Amino acid sequence: MEIIEVAAGVVRRADGRVLICRRTGRLEGLWEFPGGKLEPGETPGQCLRRELMEELDLRVRAGEVLARVEREEDGRMIRLIFVSAVPCGVDALTLHVHGKAAWALPSELDQYAFCPGDRAFLSRGLL
Secondary structure (H helix, E strand, O other): OEEEEEEEEEEEOOOOOOOEEEOOOOOOOOOOOOOEOOOOOOOOOHHHHHHHHHHOOOOOEEEEEEEEEEEEEEEEEEEEEEEEEEEOOOOOOOOOOEEEEEEEEEEHHHOOOOOOHHHHHHHHHHH
């Protein structure tokens, strides 16, 4: 079975709010912690920094791996690697692939419809 590894950023500002983004395309309308597929030889932190620059023009300092969530989808294993991060500076977000972005308090996240893997992460209560 093919395994696809994806780094998902749990980007937290100093005020405690975390960044979530609403998808377009596949799973359109659902919210996620932004990130993307690891390239060969890339660590989850390196991937997260690259992906957030590509998708949001957001510079971050990546931290520790918080959790891994595996889901079988379309005959493939998707391994989501949730990585803590903090934004560097006060850059405005530019949405290149998402329909919307929000900075939400962890207590507000139950108001959003999340993708299945992100929902599984949230159910672990790690925020």
